Amino acid sequence: DAKTTQPNSMESNEEEPVHLPCNHSTISGTDYIHWYRQLPSQGPEYVIHGLTSNVNNRMASLAIAEDRKSSTLILHRATLRDAAVYYCILRAYSGAGSYQLTFGKGTKLSVIP
């Protein structure tokens, strides 16, 4: 699987925007970029995914570089509930069923009140 690189940790003030970067320089043309987050004492939670175009949903926005070698997850107004570990994942599809997720260590986001 193509690898991703994320900062170990980031801090943000509450109610300010947060930009979480991810580098994936070896991404292939068919790799989708997925983001999941894991709140303390919970299982991971799907956030957003994309292929080439920028994507928006109720939780976040995903900005993908034109060469697809990097992407940025944008939380428009951080809340205390957004404090979590954020994982950037390139999905590998292997046939019938669903895809497997290859998690790295992610970025631990702290939100300061």
Add this chain to the structure above:
Amino acid sequence: DAGVTQSPTHLIKTRGQQVTLRCSPKSGHDTVSWYQQALGQGPQFIFQYYEEEERQRGNFPDRFSGHQFPNYSSELNVNALLLGDSALYLCASSRGEGQGYGFNQPQHFGDGTRLSIL
């Protein structure tokens, strides 16, 4: 609508014993994946079940086995437990791709079973 449920939430075993963990997928989901998460690490893929068969497997020994039932629920079995098997075991469910639901269906995770080996 219940999400993914896992049981038990916590479990303590000793080395050499065997353990069975259970997972009920979210309603409408037919694919179940299992992950192991050691303290301070990201989850690691163990295997995935679809149509009652193991479809994909990560880099885990044969001591780790599983099963999927006709109602799509699943079990993870670990034999000959080692101290290193202490971890949070996560179950994720999703809709199988190629079934008309499209690709990249989100995986929904349960909150896991915390397994401690003494």
